[in-house]
Amino acid sequence: xxxxxxxxDRLLRKTARLIGLSCTATAVLCLLVPGGVxxxxxxxxxxxxxxxxxxQYLLGRSGSVGWATGIVLSGVGIILTIGFGDSTSDGLNVVxxxxxxxxxxxxxxxxxxxxxxSLRRAVLLAVSLVLTLSSVALVTIxxxxxxxxxxxxxxxxxxxxxxxxxxxxxxxKVMQRIAAIGRAHRVERQASExxxxxxxxxxLLHDTVLATLTLLAHSGVGVRPEALRAQAGDDAQLLRQLxxxxxxxxxxxxxxxxxxxxxxxxxxxxxxxxxRFGRLGLDVDWHGSxxxxxxxxxxxxxLLALAECLENVRRHSGVTRADVTITDDDTTVRxxxxxxxxxxDLTAVDTARLGFAESVVARLRDVGGNARLFSSPNSGTTVVxxxxx
Numbered sequence: 558x559x560x561x562x563x564x565x566d567r568l569l570r571k572t573a574r575l576i577g578l579s580c581t582a583t584a585v586l587c588l589l590v591p592g593g594v595x596x597x598x599x600x601x602x603x604x605x606x607x608x609x610x611x612x613q614y615l616l617g618r619s620g621s622v623g624w625a626t627g628i629v630l631s632g633v634g635i636i637l638t639i640g641f642g643d644s645t646s647d648g649l650n651v652v653x654x655x656x657x658x659x660x661x662x663x664x665x666x667x668x669x670x671x672x673x674x675s676l677r678r679a680v681l682l683a684v685s686l687v688l689t690l691s692s693v694a695l696v697t698i699x700x701x702x703x704x705x706x707x708x709x710x711x712x713x714x715x716x717x718x719x720x721x722x723x724x725x726x727x728x729x730k731v732m733q734r735i736a737a738i739g740r741a742h743r744v745e746r747q748a749s750e751x752x753x754x755x756x757x758x759x760x761l762l763h764d765t766v767l768a769t770l771t772l773l774a775h776s777g778v779g780v781r782p783e784a785l786r787a788q789a790g791d792d793a794q795l796l797r798q799l800x801x802x803x804x805x806x807x808x809x810x811x812x813x814x815x816x817x818x819x820x821x822x823x824x825x826x827x828x829x830x831x832x833r834f835g836r837l838g839l840d841v842d843w844h845g846s847x848x849x850x851x852x853x854x855x856x857x858x859x860l861l862a863l864a865e866c867l868e869n870v871r872r873h874s875g876v877t878r879a880d881v882t883i884t885d886d887d888t889t890v891r892x893x894x895x896x897x898x899x900x901x902d903l904t905a906v907d908t909a910r911l912g913f914a915e916s917v918v919a920r921l922r923d924v925g926g927n928a929r930l931f932s933s934p935n936s937g938t939t940v941v942x943x944x945x946x
Contacts, residue, residue: 565728566620566674569721573670574617576717577628580663581610584635584656593652598642602656605635609664616671622681625668629685632665633692640696649697658706661693662713669714670721686714756915784836827883830864839871845883849890851946858924859890859944865916866894866940874898874938885946892942900932917942 585606588599612627639653649657666689672682693710697703831841851859863881870879876898884891917940918928926944 561729561732564732565725566671568728569670569674569724570617570620572724573667573717573721574613576670577613577616577664577667578610580659580667581606581613584659584664587652587656587659590652593650594639594656595642598638601638601642602635605631605638609635609660613664613667616668620671622672622678625672625681625685628668629665629688632660633688635660636689636692636696640692649703654697654703654706657693657696658709661689661706661710665689666710666713666717669717670724673718673721674725682718686718689714756919787836827860830860830867833864834867834871837871838877839867840878841867842878842880843883844880849883849885849946851890851944855924855926855944855946858920858926859892859942862917862920862928862942863892863894865912866942869913870894870896870898870938873901888946890944890946894940894942895937897937900934900936900938902934903930903932 585603588594588602588606594602609628609631612624612631615621616624616628636657639656640649665685668685669682672678672685690707690710693707697706827843831843834841867879867881870876874896876896878896880893880895882893882895884893913930921928921942921944924944926942928943929941930938931940932938
């Protein structure tokens with residue numbers, strides 16, 4: 558709250574300085590109109606105008622009551638000098654009335670922006686208002702001039718006082734609402750990050766440790782003991798890294814590293830996927846393109862989804878061979894994983910099972926890709942994976 562009050566006061570000071578300096582500059586230009594004021598009056602008014610502008614500038618920097626008092630005294634000095642500086646004049650001419658009106662209504666009344674924020678300053682505001690209006694009335698109405706400068710002065714003071722009060726009340730409310738929106742945004746972002754991390758951890762667990770445990774639960778049927786030991790060793794190393802606080806970045810299916818991934822070609826990593834599933838007893842025939850350049854995050858998701866599809870073939874299809882066809886065009890890389898296994902009824906899949914939905918579909922969608930599944934009982938299964946280049 559203290560910071561909000563400081564920002565409010567700074568804005569009010571700068572607004573008061575802008576209004577005051579603009580009106581002072583306008584008054585000086587009026588004073589310099591040839592024949593507008595007597596030379597002696599001009600000589601007296603210009604130093605007062607310089608003092609007025611200096612006090613306005615310093616008020617915008619510190620907001621001190623002393624500078625506000627200096628503005629009022631300098632402005633009243635200019636008004637009285639114009640009213641009584643030329644003893645031979647019968648009343649005020651148009652130029653003199655303009656100077657008096659601009660000084661009273663803007664150059665002096667700008668202090669109302671910073672004096673309308675507290676009861677103590679409101680007393681000085683009332684004194685300054687009475688002093689300014691009295692001086693204007695003295696040099697215009699008493700001299701038989703127009704009452705327009707007095708009306709302008711009254712309107713200027715009311716406008717600046719009400720404007721300062723309104724800004725003083727509104728800015729804290731606006732800042733508090735902005736802060737509330739910022740807090741809500743941070744909470745939502747943290748919740749999204751936690752959900753994304755949870756899904757990432759679930760995929761990682763599903764693709765590594767759970768897959769190894771499933772093999773162990775089935776006594777490693779169809780997998781050589783050394784391949785099973787190697788897979789379990791990789792999982793153990795990954796778990797040790799996670800316990801030390803590392804965040805794994807998958808480079809290729811089944812192998813994770815804590816080093817940052819860089820852009821690489823698809824051909825340099827497909828062979829490792831083939832070798833892994835060869836060790837697990839699944840022969841994979843590769844067709845099509847083998848050298849496609851992909852960003853590291855897209856490549857990681859593509860290979861992990863591809864590996865999960867091959868893992869499903871190994872575990873569920875009832876066959877020991879799968880075909881993978883890699884194609885690409887100007888915008889997209891596609892992989893079609895096909896097996897001639899038992900297949901299944903897509904409508905009979907339990908929606909609570911998250912393996913394919915999370916490890917394949919959701920993983921590809923996170924990088925702008927997609928996955929499509931085609932299968933029927935006794936007719937094999939085909940999965941089409943697509944990622945952007």
